Amino acid sequence: xxxxxxxxxxxxxxxxxxxxxxxxxxxxxxxxxxxxxxxxxxxxxxxxxxxxxxxxxxxxxxxxxxxxxxxxxxxxxxxxxxxxxxxxxxxxxxxxxxxxxxxxxxxxxxxxxxxxxxxxxxxxxxxxxxxxxxxxxxxxxxxxxxxxxxx
Numbered sequence: 001x002x003x004x005x006x007x008x009x010x011x012x013x014x015x016x017x018x019x020x021x022x023x024x025x026x027x028x029x030x031x032x033x034x035x036x037x038x039x040x041x042x043x044x045x046x047x048x049x050x051x052x053x054x055x056x057x058x059x060x061x062x063x064x065x066x067x068x069x070x071x072x073x074x075x076x077x078x079x080x081x082x083x084x085x086x087x088x089x090x091x092x093x094x095x096x097x098x099x100x101x102x103x104x105x106x107x108x109x110x111x112x113x114x115x116x117x118x119x120x121x122x123x124x125x126x127x128x129x130x131x132x133x134x135x136x137x138x139x140x141x142x143x144x145x146x147x148x149x150x151x
Contacts, residue, residue, distance in 0.1 A: 006043050009034040011054055011149070012142040015118075019043050023066040026115040029139070050118060054149065059085040061119045069113060072103075076110035083124040086150040090128040123147060 005018045007030060014034055018025040019042040027050075038044060045063060052058035067074060075098045082097075083089050091111075095103045111122040123146040 004038060004040045004043060006038045006040075006047060007032045007035045008047050008050065010050065010118075012118075012145050015050065017043055017046050017050075019046070020066070023064045024116070024119075025066050027117055027119060028115075029117070029142070046119075053118065056149065063119065065116055065119065068115075069110070072098075072100075072106060073110040073113055076107055077114060077116075077120050080111070080114070080120050080122055080125065083121055088124050088126045088130075088147065090130075091125055092128050094125055117142075118146065121146075124150075 001020050003018055003020055003025065005016055007014050007016045012029070014030050014032055016026075016028045016030040016032065018028075019040055022042070024042055024046050027046075036047060038047075042064065049058055049061050049063060053061070067077065069077070076094060079094055079097045089097075091104045091107045092101070094107045095101050098107075100106075107125070111125055114120050114122045117123065123143045126143075
C-alpha cells in the first residue's frame with residue numbers, strides 16, 4: 001500500500017497530511033517546510049478543506065478518515081465531532097456525553113491520541129474551569145488560535 005504525504009502551512013504551524021489510496025491517515029504538527037505539490041485526490045481535498053477552515057469558509061470536514069483506536073477512543077472522537085463550531089465543552093462534558101462521567105482523564109488521553117487535530121476538533125475541549133489545557137502536548141497556543149478562529 002502506497003502512503004503519500006504533503007506538508008501545508010497553517011496559522012498553527014506546518015501540518016503533515018498522510019493518506020493511503022482511499023483514506024486520510026493522519027494530520028501531524030511538524031517542523032518540516034511546506035511541500036504542497038501532490039496529485040493525490042484525498043490529500044488535495046484535505047488540503048483544500050483545512051485551508052478553507054482557516055479562512056473561516058468551512059465549519060465541518062467531509063473527508064474519508066482511517067480511524068484506528070480503542071472503542072473508548074472512537075466514542076470520544078465521535079462525540080468531539082458533535083461539538084458545534086465555535087463552542088467549547090469541558091472534558092467532564094465529553095465524559096458525560098459518552099455516559100462515562102468518571103472517565104475525565106481517559107477523555108484527555110483519547111484527545112491526546114487523536115490523529116486528526118483540527119478535523120476531529122479536540123481543540124474545542126477545555127478545562128472545567130474554562131481554562132485551556134492540553135493540546136498537542138503543551139502547545140496551548142495552537143488551541144487558543146483555533147478557538148479564536150471560530151469566534
